Amino acid sequence: MPGINDIKNHDKFSKLSNIHPCMGGKAHMKFGRLHLPVSPTCNIQCKFCKRDYNNNDENRPGVANGILAPKDAVKTVKRALELCPDITVVGIAGPGDTLATGYAIEAFKLVNEAYPELIKCLSTNGLLLERYAAELYAVGVSTITVTVNAVDPKIQSKIISYIELEGKKYYGEEAASILIAAQLRGIKKISDFGIVVKVNTVLVPGINEKHIEETAKMVKEAGATLYNIIPLIPQYELKDVPAPTCFELDAARAKAEKYLEVFRHCKHCRADACGIPGQKDLSSELYGTRNNLETFSHG
Ligand code: CLF
Numbered sequence: 001m002p003g004i005n006d007i008k009n010h011d012k013f014s015k016l017s018n019i020h021p022c023m024g025g026k027a028h029m030k031f032g033r034l035h036l037p038v039s040p041t042c043n044i045q046c047k048f049c050k051r052d053y054n055n056n057d058e059n060r061p062g063v064a065n066g067i068l069a070p071k072d073a074v075k076t077v078k079r080a081l082e083l084c085p086d087i088t089v090v091g092i093a094g095p096g097d098t099l100a101t102g103y104a105i106e107a108f109k110l111v112n113e114a115y116p117e118l119i120k121c122l123s124t125n126g127l128l129l130e131r132y133a134a135e136l137y138a139v140g141v142s143t144i145t146v147t148v149n150a151v152d153p154k155i156q157s158k159i160i161s162y163i164e165l166e167g168k169k170y171y172g173e174e175a176a177s178i179l180i181a182a183q184l185r186g187i188k189k190i191s192d193f194g195i196v197v198k199v200n201t202v203l204v205p206g207i208n209e210k211h212i213e214e215t216a217k218m219v220k221e222a223g224a225t226l227y228n229i230i231p232l233i234p235q236y237e238l239k240d241v242p243a244p245t246c247f248e249l250d251a252a253r254a255k256a257e258k259y260l261e262v263f264r265h266c267k268h269c270r271a272d273a274c275g276i277p278g279q280k281d282l283s284s285e286l287y288g289t290r291n292n293l294e295t296f297s298h299g
Pocket residue numbers: 021022033035061089090091092093121122123145228265266267268269277
């Protein structure tokens with residue numbers, strides 16, 4: 001059975017916007033996504049990411065109750081489709097970074113062999129996206145979200161503390177420059193494969209709210225198709241920064257919209273979310289209650 005990557009590029013986004021719940025408003029109400037929480041660790045530290053948080057009821061990107069082994073991915077997809085036949089997308093969004101370990105690619109390979117018709121969707125901070133672009137394409141990934149919170153190292157260095165690359169830690173503006181360059185190269189390379197790229201930006205008042213336009217412009221030039229602005233959930237080192245108001249969020253979206261179509265239905269999904277976004281979450285039916293495993297928050 002053909003997968004979505006067999007569709008020609010120019011038709012792909014319009015097709016996806018009808019069936020992928022994070023690519024279009026209509027699909028968002030109708031179709032579901034399953035997240036497989038197979039990625040335990042991260043290779044950067046965002047200042048709003050509380051790495052040891054774990055809560056059954058918490059709804060925010062990246063939180064999960066536990067980690068799934070890639071070998072269990074196919075049976076998890078099978079069970080999820082029984083619980084919610086409207087699932088069209090299998091996503092991997094954490095709880096850490098999906099490319100910091102090889103588990104996401106391993107899980108997608110197995111799921112793609114068993115369910116080629118399902119959309120495979122990956123969310124990453126983009127540090128290693130260029131390196132793994134060809135492998136992601138080979139295992140059937142057709143949509144990728146890259147979280148780009150700034151394209152100016154001065155601003156980005158206020159949002160991340162450090163990155164880790166090839167066993168070395170980088171801090172401050174040096175870390176920010178490496179990350180930004182890697183994200184833009186990754187978006188270019190993956191979109192050259194015909195994979196549809198959505199960029200997520202966490203809106204952090206007082207830090208990047210005047211920088212949205214420039215970010216949208218640069219990620220579009222790199223190859224992104226869609227933009228999603230997520231309000232900051234104040235925690236960890238940014239716990240005292242207030243979350244953006246609806247007005248600030250709307251203003252940022254209006255600026256981004258000059259360059260890219262803006263997705264406005266994001267539900268801050270957990271890394272183990274299951275079902276139609278905004279409707280009853282089926283993750284506890286699917287994964288049960290699994291505690292005491294360290295988790296991360298993905299923005
Ligand atoms: Fe998951 Fe993200 Fe794929 Fe969607 S979620 S990896 S693109 S399948 Fe969607 Fe959830 Fe918002 Fe993400 S509503 S947090 S945008």
